[in-house]
Amino acid sequence: MENSPYNHEADNSEAELMPLRKQGRLGDMAYDAMKERLVRGAFEPGRKLTVRAIAEALGVSSTPARDALNRLSAEGALVYSGPKTVIVPYLTMPALKEVVAMRLALEGVASEKGAAAAPSNLPDELERTQQKINKAMEAQNFSDVLWHNKEFHFTVYRHAEMPYLLSTIESLWLRTGPSFHDLYPEFAIRKYGVHNHEVVIESLRDRDPEGVRRAFENDIRDGYRGLKHAIASRSKTATAA
Amino acid sequence: MENSPYNHEADNSEAELMPLRKQGRLGDMAYDAMKERLVRGAFEPGRKLTVRAIAEALGVSSTPARDALNRLSAEGALVYSGPKTVIVPYLTMPALKEVVAMRLALEGVASEKGAAAAPSNLPDELERTQQKINKAMEAQNFSDVLWHNKEFHFTVYRHAEMPYLLSTIESLWLRTGPSFHDLYPEFAIRKYGVHNHEVVIESLRDRDPEGVRRAFENDIRDGYRGLKHAIASRSKTATAA
DNA sequence: ACGGATAATATGTTGCAACAAAAAATCTCT
DNA sequence: AGAGATTTTTTGTTGCAACATATTATCCGT
Numbered sequence: 001m002e003n004s005p006y007n008h009e010a011d012n013s014e015a016e017l018m019p020l021r022k023q024g025r026l027g028d029m030a031y032d033a034m035k036e037r038l039v040r041g042a043f044e045p046g047r048k049l050t051v052r053a054i055a056e057a058l059g060v061s062s063t064p065a066r067d068a069l070n071r072l073s074a075e076g077a078l079v080y081s082g083p084k085t086v087i088v089p090y091l092t093m094p095a096l097k098e099v100v101a102m103r104l105a106l107e108g109v110a111s112e113k114g115a116a117a118a119p120s121n122l123p124d125e126l127e128r129t130q131q132k133i134n135k136a137m138e139a140q141n142f143s144d145v146l147w148h149n150k151e152f153h154f155t156v157y158r159h160a161e162m163p164y165l166l167s168t169i170e171s172l173w174l175r176t177g178p179s180f181h182d183l184y185p186e187f188a189i190r191k192y193g194v195h196n197h198e199v200v201i202e203s204l205r206d207r208d209p210e211g212v213r214r215a216f217e218n219d220i221r222d223g224y225r226g227l228k229h230a231i232a233s234r235s236k237t238a239t240a241a
Numbered sequence: 242m243e244n245s246p247y248n249h250e251a252d253n254s255e256a257e258l259m260p261l262r263k264q265g266r267l268g269d270m271a272y273d274a275m276k277e278r279l280v281r282g283a284f285e286p287g288r289k290l291t292v293r294a295i296a297e298a299l300g301v302s303s304t305p306a307r308d309a310l311n312r313l314s315a316e317g318a319l320v321y322s323g324p325k326t327v328i329v330p331y332l333t334m335p336a337l338k339e340v341v342a343m344r345l346a347l348e349g350v351a352s353e354k355g356a357a358a359a360p361s362n363l364p365d366e367l368e369r370t371q372q373k374i375n376k377a378m379e380a381q382n383f384s385d386v387l388w389h390n391k392e393f394h395f396t397v398y399r400h401a402e403m404p405y406l407l408s409t410i411e412s413l414w415l416r417t418g419p420s421f422h423d424l425y426p427e428f429a430i431r432k433y434g435v436h437n438h439e440v441v442i443e444s445l446r447d448r449d450p451e452g453v454r455r456a457f458e459n460d461i462r463d464g465y466r467g468l469k470h471a472i473a474s475r476s477k478t479a480t481a482a
Numbered sequence: 483a484c485g486g487a488t489a490a491t492a493t494g495t496t497g498c499a500a501c502a503a504a505a506a507a508t509c510t511c512t
Numbered sequence: 513a514g515a516g517a518t519t520t521t522t523t524g525t526t527g528c529a530a531c532a533t534a535t536t537a538t539c540c541g542t
Contacts, residue, residue, distance in 0.1 A: 026526070027311070050493065061527045066494075067311060070268070074312050076405050084493050084534045098403045105346040162339045164317050164416075168409060175405075267496070291523065302497040307524075325504050325523050 026060045027067035033058060034068050038077055038088070039150055039173055040143040041180035045090040049078065077174035091179045093231055099175050100224045106169050107153070107220060108213050113160035115204055115212035123204045126155060130197050142184040145192070146177065152197060153219075156204075156212065176227060183230050192226065193219050267301045268308035274299060275309050279318055279329070280391055280414055281384040282421035286331040290319065318415035332420045334472055340416050341465045347410050348394070348461060349454050354401035356445055356453035364445045367396060371438050383425040386433070387418065393438060394460075397445075397453065417468060424471050433467065434460050 034054070037043060055065035069086055072078040079089040089095075129152045136144035150173060157166055196219035203211030275295070278284060296306035310327055313319040320330040330336075370393045377385035391414060398407055437460035444452030 025524090051495095052493070062494090063526055063528090067525095069494095070308060071312065071315050074315070076408075082534070084495095086494095094402075095405070098405050101350055101403070102347065102406055102409070105350055106343065109342055109346050161335075162342070164336070164339055165343055167317075168343070266494090292525095293523075303524090304496055304498090308495095310524095323504070325525095327524095 026064035027071075030054065030058050030060060030064045030068035031071050034072055035077070035170075035174060036147070038072075039177040040146050041177050041184070042143060043088045043178050044181040045088050045178045047088045047178075048081075049086050049088065072174075075171045075174070077171065088178045089175070091176065091227065091231060093228075095175070096224065096227055096231060099172050100220060103169070103172050103220050104217055106165060106172070107157065107216055110157035110160045110162065110165055110169060111153075111216040112209045112213040113162065114156045114158065115209035117159045117161065118156065118204060119159070122156070122159070123201045126152060126197070126201050126204070129155060130194075130201070133197075134194070142180070146180055149193060152193075152200075153216070156200065156216075176223070179227055179230060183226070193222065196222060267305035268312075271295065271299050271301060271305045271309035272312050275313055276318070276411075276415060277388070279313075280418040281387050282418050282425070283384060284329045284419050285422040286329050286419045288329045288419075289322075290327050290329065313415070316412045316415070318412065329419045330416070332417065332468065332472060334469070336416070337465070337468055337472060340413050341461060344410070344413050344461050345458055347406060347413070348398065348457055351398035351401045351403065351406055351410060352394075352457040353450045353454040354403065355397045355399065356450035358400045358402065359397065359445060360400070363397070363400070364442045367393060367438070367442050367445070370396060371435075371442070374438075375435075383421070387421055390434060393434075393441075394457070397441065397457075417464070420468055420471060424467070434463065437463060
C-alpha cells in the first residue's frame with residue numbers, strides 16, 4: 001500500500017493517463033495508478049470513468065481495469081452516479097465534514113505515535129520534502145505540491161508502524177484530492193500548510209509528539225477551511241452552470 | 242453497506258456457506274455474504290479460501306467470487322499467505338493493537354455523535370437488541386451473540402449519519418471476528434459486554450453522549466483483553482500444534 | 483424551438499477458457 | 513523412515529465475448 005510503482009520525484013503531473021509497465025498484478029497497478037492521479041488532483045470531480053477507457057489508456061484488458069474501479073468505488077474514492085456510471089465524486093459539505101472528523105481522529109493517532117517513534121534524522125528528511133513542496137509551489141506545479149504534501153504527512157505517519165491505519169488514512173486523502181483540481185490557483189496563494197509543516201519539524205526536533213499532533217491537526221483544519229470555501233462557491237455556481 | 246441481504250433475526254449461524262438468491266450485483270452479494278460470516282466468527286483463522294470454492298458454494302461464477310475476495314483482501318479482512326493463497330488472517334498482537342487504537346478513535350466519534358443525535362426511542366430499541374444477545378448467549382449460539390452485538394453498536398453509530406465512518410468501522414470488525422471462532426466457550430462465560438451495554442443505554446437515557454462514548458470505549462477495551470489472552474495462549478500452543 | 487418518445491450506442495456484469503505459476507501429492511534415494 | 517526432488521493437481525489472473533440495460537443521440541410532433 002506504501003507507494004505506487006511510479007516515479008514520485010519526476011514531474012509526470014501532466015500525464016493524466018499513460019500506459020503502465022507490467023510488473024506484478026495488473027489490477028494492483030491499475031489501482032495504484034488511479035490512486036496517484038486522484039491524490040494529485042488530476043481528475044476533476046464529476047469526471048466519468050469507464051472500464052474500457054481505463055483499460056485502453058493503461059494498456060490492459062478490462063478485467064484489471066474493472067478491478068481497480070471496483071476497489072476505488074468500494075472505498076468511496078469513486079462513486080456511482082447511475083447504475084452504469086462511475087464518476088469522480090463531488091465533495092459535498094457533509095462528506096467533507098466526515099472526512100475531516102476521521103482525519104483528525106486517525107491522523108492524530110498516526111502523527112503522535114509516528115513522532116514518538118521517529119528517528120533523529122526525520123526532521124532533516126521532512127525539510128527536504130518541504131523544499132520539494134516549495135519548489136513545486138514556485139513552479140506552479142500544483143499536482144506535485146499535492147503529491148509531496150502527501151509524502152510529508154505520510155513520512156511521519158509511517159513511523160507509527162500501523163499499516164492498516166496508514167491505508168485507511170490514505171483512502172481519506174483520495175476523497176479530498178479531486179477537489180483540489182479546480183483549486184490550483186487559489187491554492188498556491190494560500191501557501192497551503194507551510195507554517196504548520198514548520199511547526200511539525202520544530203516539534204519533532206523538540207521531541208514533542210503532542211506538538212506534532214497539534215500541528216498536523218491545525219494543518220487538517222486549515223485544509224478544511226480552504227476546501228469549505230471552494231465547495232461553497234462551487235455549489236453556488238453549480239446551478240448557474 | 243448497511244445490511245447484508247440475509248435474515249439477521251433467524252439463526253442461520255450453522256450455515257457456513259450457502260447459495261445466495263439473486264438480487265442486484267452478484268459481486269456485492271458475495272461480498273456481503275462473506276462479511277457476515279466473518280463477523281459471526283464462522284471462519285477460523287488460517288482457513289484457506291479459494292475463488293472456485295466460494296463461487297461454487299455461493300452458486301455464482303468465478304468473477305463475482307473473485308470480486309468479493311479481492312475486496313475483502315484489499316481491506317485486510319483476508320490476507321495472502323502466499324502468491325496464490327488467501328486465508329482468514331491470524332490476528333497478531335500488533336494487528337490487534339492497531340485495530341483497537343483505530344476502534345477507540347473512530348467508534349469514539351461515531352458513538353458520541355450518534356448518541357447526540359439519537360431519537361428518544363433508541364434506548365428501548367437497544368434493550369430489545371440486548372435481549373437478543375442475552376437469549377443467544379443462553380442458547381450458546383455464539384454466532385448470533387456476535388451478530389447482535391455488532392447490531393447493538395451500529396444501531397447507535399448509525400445515528401451519527403456518517404456513512405463512510407461506519408463502513409470503515411465495519412471493516413475493523415471484520416478483522417477481529419474470526420478470532421472469536423476458537424473463543425466461543427470462554428466467550429460466554431465472560432458475559433461479553435453486558436455491563437457496558439447497560440451503561441450505554443443508561444447514558445443514552447440521561448442524554449449523556451460523553452457517557453455513551455466512555456461506555457463503548459470500555460466495551461472495546463474489555464474486548465481487547467479477551468482477545469489478548471486468546472492470542473497469547475494461541476501463540477503458545479501454535480508451536481506445539 | 484422545445485419537450486418527450488424512440489432508436490442507437492455505450493457500458494458494467496457475468497461466465498468461461500487458457501495460461502502460468504504455485505501448492506500439494508508422490509516418488510526416490512539414501 | 514526421512515528429506516529432497518519430481519510430478520500432478522489446484523489456483524489466481526487475465527482477456528474476451530455475450531447479454532441485458534443504462535445512457536446518449538436522434539427524431540418527431542406541437
